[in-house]
Amino acid sequence: MFRIDFNKLRFLVCDDNPHMRRILRTLLHSFGAREVYESEDGATALEMYTHYVPDIVITDWAMPIFDGLELAQMIRQPESKGNPYAPIIMLTGHSEKRRVTVARDAGVTEFLAKPISAKGLYQRILNVVANPRPFIKTKTYFGPDRRRNTNAAYIGPERRVGGQVEVLQQPSLLDKARSTI
């Protein structure tokens, strides 16, 4: 059984709603985190990301001007000077299947649909700490490997060519989003 030393982790929380930031701060501090940086919009979050080099980013989606999806896309720039590999947990009120797909294609590591729970958040953090996925770079994508199970019958247009199909077996992002753990 594993536990996380939260006091060694640095978090960046981005949410325009002060009440949700307070909830997140309370949860993370209760887990044991000491370093929790907060931003209320994507642009500030990006500056803080470069400055504080957080280990894990937790971001809302819907925010004014520069939203969480754009933040994820900005972080996932393989040539950027910052760290493009940090785990990104999208915590959002969006609860439609297509949103999970869009978030995944922006390079989001985990998706957590509100309402938030301590258990759901802890499990997402545990997963990104204990089970990091390799990154994939294609012409149109840079981010965590989006394949979570092997499907030999897949014939879609985006099947990668070459290489062994070594897939870290995990529930799909959508299946995980449907449950609290």
Place this chain on the structure above:
Amino acid sequence: MTKNKSDLIDVQKFADHHVITQPNPLRKVLRRVAEEELDDPVARAEKALADLSGEFKQWMVIESERLAAAHAAILKDSFSDTRRDELFRAAHDIKGDAATFGFPSAGAAAESLCRIIEHAPDLANVPSELIAHHINAIQAIVLERTKLDNISMASELSRRLRGVADEYLARVNHDRPEHLEAIMAPSIAPTD
């Protein structure tokens, strides 16, 4: 913790993609513990949330007032992209937060309102009562909870609003299959 050293990153190159693997920079924060270890971070966090819950009612009042203000601005000056976005964000925040704050029926009504804002072809043509009823319901659920402590009443109110909203959205989107599909798709939000 997460400084990436390029010489530690393994890159496998294939025809149309690269697979990039780096040593887990967060491995050091994991520690093995005995099953019987008493410390439970999730239970600790749940207790902290419970300690905070005394503030939730006031937070919901603030959120519902923000929603009403966004609606009032639209009634005064009609829809614009900015005013529409503010109405959506206010409703969307309630949709996401209300269940955590102990007002799940307000969250359900807010979700229904979000669907109207997102999927109505032209918000200016949405019957004004439809939007107003959602906002009034959310405010009533939040402000009158002690009177509406019969939870089923609030739940029934949200359910009926959702029914009316869905019927309207299905009608106005009959020739927009992508919206119809999104409207009919089940929510992925956890139910517990």
